[in-house]
Amino acid sequence: MTRGKLSSLFLLICLTVFPSVALASEAGHGHGGINLGEVLPLYSAIPFAGMLLSIALMPLFLPKFWHHHFGKVSAFWAVLVAIPMVIAYTGTAVYEFMHVIVADYVPFIILLWALFTVSGGILLKGSLRGTPVVNTVMLIIGTALASWMGTTGAAMLMIRPFLRANSYRKNRSFMVVFFIFLVANIGGALTPLGDPPLFLGFLHGVPFTWTFNILPQMLAVAAIVLCIYFVVDTYMYKKEGITAPVDEGVKEPLGLDGSLNFLFLAGIIGAVLMSGLVDWGSINMFGIHRSVADLARDGILILMGVLSLVTTSKKVREDNDFTWAPILEVAYLFAGIFISMVPCLLILKAGTKGALAFLIEAVKEPAHYFWASGILSSFLDNAPTYLTFFSTALGSYYPGMPEAQAVPKLIAENAIYLKAISCGSVFMGANTYIGNAPNFMVRSIAEEAGTPMPSFFGYMVKYSIPVLCTTFVAITFIFFM
Numbered sequence: 001m002t003r004g005k006l007s008s009l010f011l012l013i014c015l016t017v018f019p020s021v022a023l024a025s026e027a028g029h030g031h032g033g034i035n036l037g038e039v040l041p042l043y044s045a046i047p048f049a050g051m052l053l054s055i056a057l058m059p060l061f062l063p064k065f066w067h068h069h070f071g072k073v074s075a076f077w078a079v080l081v082a083i084p085m086v087i088a089y090t091g092t093a094v095y096e097f098m099h100v101i102v103a104d105y106v107p108f109i110i111l112l113w114a115l116f117t118v119s120g121g122i123l124l125k126g127s128l129r130g131t132p133v134v135n136t137v138m139l140i141i142g143t144a145l146a147s148w149m150g151t152t153g154a155a156m157l158m159i160r161p162f163l164r165a166n167s168y169r170k171n172r173s174f175m176v177v178f179f180i181f182l183v184a185n186i187g188g189a190l191t192p193l194g195d196p197p198l199f200l201g202f203l204h205g206v207p208f209t210w211t212f213n214i215l216p217q218m219l220a221v222a223a224i225v226l227c228i229y230f231v232v233d234t235y236m237y238k239k240e241g242i243t244a245p246v247d248e249g250v251k252e253p254l255g256l257d258g259s260l261n262f263l264f265l266a267g268i269i270g271a272v273l274m275s276g277l278v279d280w281g282s283i284n285m286f287g288i289h290r291s292v293a294d295l296a297r298d299g300i301l302i303l304m305g306v307l308s309l310v311t312t313s314k315k316v317r318e319d320n321d322f323t324w325a326p327i328l329e330v331a332y333l334f335a336g337i338f339i340s341m342v343p344c345l346l347i348l349k350a351g352t353k354g355a356l357a358f359l360i361e362a363v364k365e366p367a368h369y370f371w372a373s374g375i376l377s378s379f380l381d382n383a384p385t386y387l388t389f390f391s392t393a394l395g396s397y398y399p400g401m402p403e404a405q406a407v408p409k410l411i412a413e414n415a416i417y418l419k420a421i422s423c424g425s426v427f428m429g430a431n432t433y434i435g436n437a438p439n440f441m442v443r444s445i446a447e448e449a450g451t452p453m454p455s456f457f458g459y460m461v462k463y464s465i466p467v468l469c470t471t472f473v474a475i476t477f478i479f480f481m
Helices: 003-017 020-026 042-061 063-119 132-165 173-182 196-203 208-240 260-277 292-311 314-319 325-340 342-349 357-362 366-379 382-397 403-413 415-431 437-448 456-479
Strands: 123-125 255-257 282-285 288-291
Touching: 042 063, 042 325, 042 342, 042 456, 063 132, 063 260, 063 288, 063 292, 063 325, 063 342, 063 437, 123 132, 132 173, 132 208, 132 260, 132 437, 173 208, 173 437, 173 456, 196 208, 196 260, 196 382, 196 415, 208 415, 208 456, 260 292, 282 292, 288 292, 325 342, 325 437, 342 382, 357 366, 366 382, 366 415, 366 456, 382 403, 382 415, 403 415, 415 456
Parallel strands: none
Antiparallel strands: 123 255, 282 288
């Protein structure tokens, strides 16, 4: 294709995907003078849909190409959305992309890298065999840990012992899927440390312990999913016709190597909590204001990861089957996801002034908040999704009231709406591989350990829709209607 044709193609993309460029120019909006969320059409989300379809379909139909070039595919969709937007909206678009990279993507990857590195230095030893009872107990422990060390921290800590305990089993895919449901998502509902949207609510005035109020919803969902898991695992265990191997020689007792990493893990949790509690001002980085506390947090996270690498013996990581491949895959894919989802998030943030106004205006009842925040959190970043519906609820019941006054009144008078938003944002991140950050990492670690995992759509059709969505329907009738 000639350079002239390429230029024409980009111009066509600009005029097709971002028709409001002309309107913006005529209106005299310059750098920073336009709210992109109010002018972007809904079909500007097409590159994001392309990114999702690539993740879903290419591993199925073009496995070799995907395995070698998934980073380039991710970059393609990122460029496809970034270049037309920058041409159309110049400085405003550059600001939005810089913001998502500097303020969202980089801290996101630093946190995942630190948790991945530190948890990879903790080795659970011993003759642990994955029977249905043992597996269920491990899932309960992981679910309980998730609210206190984050869903990512709990998932990274527990997934390798879980996989090793079940290495002798024939069918392991469903086990990892239920692990994603419970440890990587549902378990994070009880504290702001558990999942990013709850931490965002904490930063906006929701008391730290308020999330204990959704304990009944969390216990109900976890109990239903655990019961389904136990039944399925018991059936599969008997169907396989194998039993836990008898240990040869002396049975190795359970124990931990690399225990010092728990100290680094505590440092990570403390740094995250610190960044939400202190105010040390902000500095300008590439035009983006970032708080000093957030930068200090990122520095501490990197330090914890480096200390883990320095102090943990190489043998512990080898015995833990630790490699960098899963975190690299997540870094490449989520770079494309973060950039290509920019139009979607901007439209969502625009509320009733954006292309999703019909959806925002239709959300009125607690059940609506539960499902709307949940379904969007299944495919988009659940933190801004939570904040959008949090603001919608505040605006609906206390219009014009300052947030500092409105949040306590919402909690006192209409807490069911906040419960619905919190539950939807946390629970339904389990509906897809991209619904929550640890989902994809758990899948990558499992595949690297030799456990075949379902495709993007296979995960939804075979597991999340029949198991989770039916559970969420029951939760809707019990708690939100």
